[in-house]
Amino acid sequence: MVSSADGAVSAGGAGSGGLSTPADRALFRALRRSADCVLVGAGTARDEDYRGVRPRRPGPDGRQPGPPPVVVVTGSAGLDPGARLFTDTVTPPVVLTTTAAPADRRAALAAAGADVVLLDDLSPTTLLTALGRRGHTSVLCEGGPTLLGALVRADVVDELRLTLVPVLVGGPERRIATGPDPLPVPRALRLAGHEAAADGTLLLHYVRATAGIPAAPNG
Ligand SMILES: NC(=O)c1ccc[n+]([C@@H]2O[C@H](COP(=O)([O-])OP(=O)(O)OC[C@H]3O[C@@H](n4cnc5c(N)ncnc54)[C@H](OP(=O)(O)O)[C@@H]3O)[C@@H](O)[C@H]2O)c1
Known part of the structure; x- marks a missing residue:
């Protein structure tokens, strides 16, 4: 999922395509290759x-x-x-x-x-x-917020690939997962990887952690 720095999933009425950056598009294609x-x-x-x-490119063995x-x-x-x-x-x-x-x-x-x-x-x-x-x-869910919100509510999301794009959108735009009911206890995630592109796009890879919210740091 791609989000603006202030949490919007779309910008200027152009859907997520209005937010996506080259680094996000490259990740999008790579994830599709393994799903x-x-x-x-x-x-x-x-x-x-x-x-x-x-279509995928042929692998080293020539298979496509x-x-x-x-x-x-x-x-x-x-x-x-x-x-x-x-x-x-x-x-x-x-x-x-x-x-x-x-x-x-x-x-x-x-x-x-x-x-x-x-x-x-x-x-x-x-x-x-x-x-x-x-x-x-290996199910790659590409959204949108209603479907992802249902998956979050059912607590069946194993990984989250979140692209944060360095723009502010404001307004009534939605966030990546929405629905009538939140999880009773927030699902904790662990940062499994991250990458910053030259244009300031952050590619964040989260995986499930143990249940509950992470403990607050001391001090
Ligand atoms: N920033 C991003 O990464 C990103 C990714 C994806 C989408 N988006 C944006 O999100 C917007 C669309 O969001 P959305 O929340 O309206 O779309 P959505 O989650 O893609 O689709 C909602 C529709 O899917 C069906 N549906 C989904 N979950 C269902 C469930 N559990 N049970 C029954 N039906 C279910 C229903 O279809 P029917 O109405 O046909 O019954 C429902 O109206 C678009 O503007 C898109 O550009 C952004």
Whole structure:
């Protein structure tokens, strides 16, 4: 996820692309190379006109694995079957939804090439279990704040790659994870790596620590 220095996830109505920097884009591509799938909320897929992950370069052994699928979570199945998600992709997208979504929309997405998967509900546990059954254990969630907020609330986030961009945005912009309820106890994270780019972008790599908030330093 990319954030301004004052915590905004988008700037100037341009979505996260309005914030991203070259260092962030390089990290974004690298993370995609090692993921089993790219999980995203329908709001982000719509707002950012998502398309499929680009093909990977051949490895040293000459093998060129297919790009991971984009997996979209949507309760409404309200995606445009003519969008780049369906027309500009090597690997067919996966749509995770439920029977509560209108049948004609689900059928239109399947006809557009999506693998439409009907789940009992769209809770994080159900989503991750369904992905695990498909062999997708390394799940890269690219947001947005609603989906990440649900994953945080369910306490299923193992790592956070947070890019801090040296700009101030102000205004009503949202932060990287939002939702109606916070975790009862904040999830503590451990800084596993960090890098500062020449333009002041900070690439932060956090992993889960033990439960609870870190102890305050003495003094
Ligand atoms: N800075 C960053 O790194 C970053 C990253 C990603 C996105 N963004 C920005 O965030 C904005 C979009 O945020 P958002 O919060 O609206 O989008 P989101 O989390 O991508 O998508 C929300 C939508 O996804 C579906 N959904 C997600 N979680 C669900 C759940 N647990 N159960 C049922 N449905 C679920 C619903 O779709 P339906 O409405 O179809 O039912 C919901 O309306 C965009 O402006 C984007 O540019 C920023």
